[in-house]
Amino acid sequence: MGEWLEATVTEKICWNDSLFSLRFEAPLPAFKAGQFVRVGLDVDGERIARPYSLVNAPGETPHEILFNLVPEGPLSPRLARLEAGDTLFVHSSVTGTMTMARTPEHRRLWLFATGTALGPFLSMLKTEEPWQRAERVVLCHSVRHVSDRVYDDTIRELLKRHGNRLTFVPLVTREVVAGALRERIPAALASGDIERLAGIALRPEDAHVMLCGNSDMIEAVQQQLESRGLRRHRRREPGHITVEKYH
Ligand SMILES: Cc1cc2nc3c(=O)[nH]c(=O)nc-3n(C[C@H](O)[C@H](O)[C@H](O)COP(=O)(O)OP(=O)(O)OC[C@H]3O[C@@H](n4cnc5c(N)ncnc54)[C@H](O)[C@@H]3O)c2cc1C
Structure with missing residues (x-):
């Protein structure tokens, strides 16, 4: 069509x-x-x-x-x-299931992106819906080098607009960068660094998690989350994790 x-x-x-x-x-x-x-x-x-x-x-x-x-x-x-x-x-057929409309009730929204997968999360965070639904949003963006960081102005604007309801966690895996974790997302989640920076726990009672980008990150994080009691969200079987793999 x-x-x-x-x-x-x-x-x-x-x-x-x-x-x-x-x-x-x-x-x-x-x-x-x-x-x-x-x-x-x-x-x-x-x-x-x-x-x-x-x-x-x-x-x-x-x-x-x-x-x-x-x-x-x-x-x-x-x-x-x-x-x-x-x-x-x-x-003309714009599509995809990683949207707020498909997301079940939650109080804390956790967004994990590698590289260019930051894009759809920025689109979402610029709208009102995540802010009407979640008390807190944690956006984690992992890149290899500091030169791969993009849309800093948009992120700054979002932080200004939403204050401490938004936590941005940058991860730069191959360089030491002030203010960024030097770990991949799965390691930073396993070590507790991401939750420590956010000041809140990622738990099945109130979380929805969106994972976007590289399939290795997605699979590793999904496995960890499943061991904590979160599960894939499907329309007929509501859960906590929405996934979009780029490659
Ligand atoms: C639902 C969906 C949404 C996507 N959205 C984006 C997006 O917003 N931005 C974006 O950059 N890509 C996105 N991709 C990937 C994109 O569609 C292309 O595959 C990518 O741009 C490479 O295109 P290509 O024709 O040059 O090579 P392809 O023939 O598509 O791929 C060649 C090789 O590159 C790998 N690859 C694909 N994408 C990447 C990547 N981003 N980084 C490193 N290796 C990659 C593939 O696994 C393959 O091995 C998305 C993929 C899907 C399935």
Whole structure:
């Protein structure tokens, strides 16, 4: 269902040599924060398309994706070469289940992202819904190098707006950076560092957890959480953990 729509790039942000955001205008239908869109380019007469989460909040324009260049990949290096004024294609069926509407009742929302998976969480946190539902939100973002950190301004703005209801836990795994944990998310959860920084416990009574990005992180964290009594959330079997794997 749905159709391909033509989109025009309005801006490219180069965070570093292999990390980019593309902003584009496209007549996409209404979507929910946390959802993704298929983005495509025509290469040798064939449309190559991949899913990308929207970083902009619903109603916010232009649309925006955050991605890293996978050198051997067929699409991401070509997306990285686009400039303002270029055309790309987006599919009209914006979709995905990692949304607040699909999330059961909770008082504490825990968001764990690796790399570019920060994007859908920013889209969500810019909306009112998480703040109407949760007393506290903990956003953990893991990157390898400090140069992979993105959207610091947006995070600062969210922290200003929501005060101590939001805790941001940056993790930089391959460099020593002031104010950041030098651990991967699974290790930082196992050591208790994340809960210590948040000042609250991650427990099944009041938590909902969203895991997005790298499958190794997702599987390792899910295993730990299951040993603490949390379980995958499914529509017919409500639980505590929502997952979206990028690769
Ligand atoms: C639901 C969903 C949402 C996604 N949203 C995003 C997003 O918002 N931003 C984003 O950067 N990517 C996202 N991805 C991954 C994205 O769709 C592409 O796979 C990625 O951009 C590489 O595309 P490619 O065509 O160049 O290479 P592909 O042929 O897709 O992949 C080549 C290789 O790179 C690996 N790979 C894929 N993505 C990454 C990555 N981000 N980092 C390192 N290795 C990777 C793949 O596992 C594969 O081994 C998402 C994937 C899914 C399933």
